[in-house]
Amino acid sequence: MDNLESLVITRRLRVPIDALHEATSDWGETAARQLDAALLSVGFTCSADLLERLSRLPGGDVIDLGVRVLSAVRELVGDHVQHNVYFADFPRNVPDTLEFWAGLLRETLLDPVAADRVQGPALNLLDLPGYGRYGHTHADLLAVHAELVPLAGDRVTVLELGGSLEAEARELYFSLAGSEAPLAAEDLVALRALASFHASSGAAHPERVPVRENRAVLNEVRLAAGLPLLVDTVTDVLRLACGLSGGDVTLAVPTKFRSFRRAERRALLRALDSVATQAGLGDVARHRERWKRLGERLHPHEHPAFPRAARVFEVARGDLRVEGPGSRVEAALAAGRTVEAVGLLERSPGALLRRLDHLLRTGPDERVVLEAAERAVTGASGRVLLSLREHLQNRLAPAAGRVFVNRQARAWTAPDVRPPLAREVLTRVLAVLDAEIVRRLPDPGRLIVDPDMLDVALPLSAKAVSPGFGMLPRGSLSAVDGELLRFFVHWREAGQRTDYDLSALMLDAFYGSPEHISWTNLANGFAQYSGDLVEAPAPHGASEFVNIRLADATHPIVIPQVNVFCGERFNEAAEAFFGYMTRDAEQEGMPFEPRTVRMKSDLRGSGQIALPLVFLRGDDDRWRVKWLHLYLQGYPRFNQVETNRLTTSLLVRSIVERDYLRVRHLVELWRAKESSEEHVTYLGFDASAAPPGARVLTPATLHEVIPA
Incomplete structure (x- = not known):
């Protein structure tokens, strides 16, 4: 229950309150105001309705609820850990890089014991005494820094009064389950917890679940509750089997199937038998190996009542040949028979629209393609229409390059060598798409x-966006208010020594003249680095910061990045998150101040280099942030901002210059x-x-x- 309560608080900024008994004294009002004061210290406050409702509860209930609320919002902004820094005075008195290294080396050579450890043809910086590890406690850091000066520009996020936990959980459950866009991995975990909670109450579940990964999660709960499964393709059953085995319902990574109980095998085979039509069998080849492994667990030969389900595994083993619609389309296009390919694709309107650009470039039958597209728009999902709209509006002008992002947010670029599409064709299709989108939008009043x-x-996909505080979809722009920009990373290793390096790549308006701030360049005229930490043991982990005086910045493009230098990847660490704060120049305070946090989110990508966002100075001298949510593959070890400079600049330029819907x-x-x-x-x-x-x-x- 506490997890669901925290989920509602952090996802909706609403505090669920059940119909508890009323207080008989003013102790509840006193406790409510104490809670509001504690919340203000981390940049939150109670709405008037929430404060009034809390004041009518018994004081003990307010205290118990307040502890949970405060814990949830502190973790939301990253204030649940101790943020220490290597240079205790940061951002003041950050040393010159050469002087810093020379001083460390001098101290080492003057210490006979330490000098023995650095003998040899090469110098390992980690052998220098004290390097990369805290030389002071968090209490020492508190003594160095003055208290934060509160200003009107500090963030104050309002927490609203919610209904009962059951009502709030149901609303969040139906919202996630009914999403037209794929969800992030964390949202799928939340959806599973919400569905299980909902099932325990015996209430109705949503019947329309458009995204198949979401459907697989709900089918796990429905199967356990004895409810009919929501399946209409054979792949829906495969996703469900992956979910039941604790694997990946998105099918992005292989799953090791567990042994299923007999009742589960019958349910899976029954569902498979109901959708294994001749057309449905064409999808089996896409996941042939997974189907083979699943067949070894389901034993379809023991269930003669499901003959069509058995055919799925015959196709997977190659005993039965079935030509899918995709292969027939490819054959027609390869032979130059565009009209035939369009006819085949019209059976699946979404597939036709997803390939529209390609079809318009493959042959002389432009009129046939356009007329088919105009017919297809009424049968495709709204997400497909919006995605195509965004794609085609970027074909109106030449792009610097094409950017590709996979399901793990790993990104790469390529030159755009596609021939242009005629402007009149693009204008016609865009008008058709807009008209259909308008038709589907509800009356807003x-x-x-x-x-x-x-x-x-628009969040056309949330897979790459790890939920957090102040998060926006990739391509969003938002203002950066404040004179000081400070971004941070915090990590805690799970099992082996792990070294992450926070860095900043700075570029001119043409994405050239690179300059950087990192452990190899501690400061320049407008930016400072808090110091390199090379390990992050439990319980406190490690934190690094970069501070930038925006008015003095000589480069209009600032790209924060987090490099895995050695140790665990982001998705292997016990904890890893990134965020940024803004302050005015006269504000003091600790390196980390929760009420100045504007954004914070977990790092979880499979790449070795994280690119969360980019800061841009416009022609009006105002700074804005554009959201990236990208990861680069990088090297297995020793990633540095200097070695990925070209890749980063090309990738960021492609995102910045793209016209997002x-x-x-x-x-x-x-x-x-x-x-x-x-x-x-x-x-x-x-x-x-x-x-x-x-x-x-x-x-x-x-x-x-x-x-x-």
Whole structure:
């Protein structure tokens, strides 16, 4: 229950309160105000409704709830750990790099014991006494730094009053389950917990689950509860078998299937038998090896009542040959028979639209392709329409390069060698897509939009976005307010010595003239590095910071990155997260101050180099942040900002110059459906600013705006 409560608090910024008995004294009001004061110290506050409801509870209940709420929001912004730094005075008195290394080497050579350890043809920096490890405690750090000066610009995030835990969990459950966009791995874990909680109450489950990974998670719960499974393809059954085995329902990585109970085998084979049509068998070849392994666990020969299910495994073993629709399409395109390929693809409108660019470039039958696309838009999902819209609007102008991102957020670039598409063709298709999107959007009533939301990218996929605080989809733009920018990384190793290096690559407006801040260059005229740490043992781990005075920055592009120098990858460490803060120049405070945190999120990609976001100075001299959520493969060890400079600049340029589909475009379409009805739709960052009774869409619930 506590985990679900924390989930609601951190995902929706709402505090669920059940109908507890009323207080008989003013102790509840006193406890409520104490909680609000404690929350303000980490940049949160109770809404008026929440504070009033808390004040009517018994004081002991308020204290118990407050402990849980405070714990949840502190972890949300990264304040649940002790953030120490190598240079205790940071950002003041950061030494010159050469002087720092010369001083360490001098101290080593003057110490006979230490000097013996560094003898040899090469010098290992880790052998220098004290290097890369804290030389002071967190209490010592507290003594060095003055208290934070509170300013009006500090972040204050409002926590709203929620309903009962059951009601809040149900709302979050149905929102995630009904998402039209794929969810992040953490959201799938949350969805599984919510579905299990919901099943225990006997309440109804959502019947429409458009994303197949989400459907697999729900099918695990439905199978355990004896409910009918939601399957319409053979791959749905494969995903479910992976989930039941504790594996990956996205099928991105192989799963070792466990032994299934007889009842589970029958349920899986029954579901498989119901969808293993001749057309459905064409999908088996895509995951042939997985099907072979699954067949060894399901023993289909023991269940003659499911003959069509047995055929799936015959296709996987190659005993039965079935030509899938994809292979027939490829054969037609290879032979130059575009019209035939279009005819085959029309049976699957989404597949046709996903290949529209390719079809328009493969032959002289442009009219046939366009007419087929116009027919297909009514049968494709809203996410496919929006994704195609974004793709085609980027074909209107030549791109610096194409960027590719896989399911693990690993990214790479390639030159764009595609021939251009005619502008009149693009204009025609874009108009058709917009008209269909408008048709599907619900009536918003009166639409109220926070201007800061207009540059938020639509969440067409959340797989690469690890949930956290202040997170936005890849391609979103948001303002950076404050004179000092400070980003940070914290990590704690799970089993082996792990060294992460926080760095900043700085580029000019043409993505050249590189300069960097890292352990090899501790400071320049406007930026300082908090010092290199080479291990992060439990219980406190390690933290590194980079501080930048934005007004003095000589480069308009600043790219934070986290390099795995050695040890565990991000998804192997016990804990790893990145974030950034902003402050005014006159503010003092510790290196980490929770009320100045603007963004914080876990690092979990499989690459060795994390590129969370990029800071950009515009022609108006204002700074903005663009969200990347990318990882580079890097090297197995010893990654440094200097060695990935070219790859990073090419990749970031491709993202920065790409025209992402943003809330602005959707609002322009939605305005056409505004009515004078009494209901209101509010899009904004702050739910507390919405009128009473309005439908509220914040970044956390923006996926709900994607039409079905």
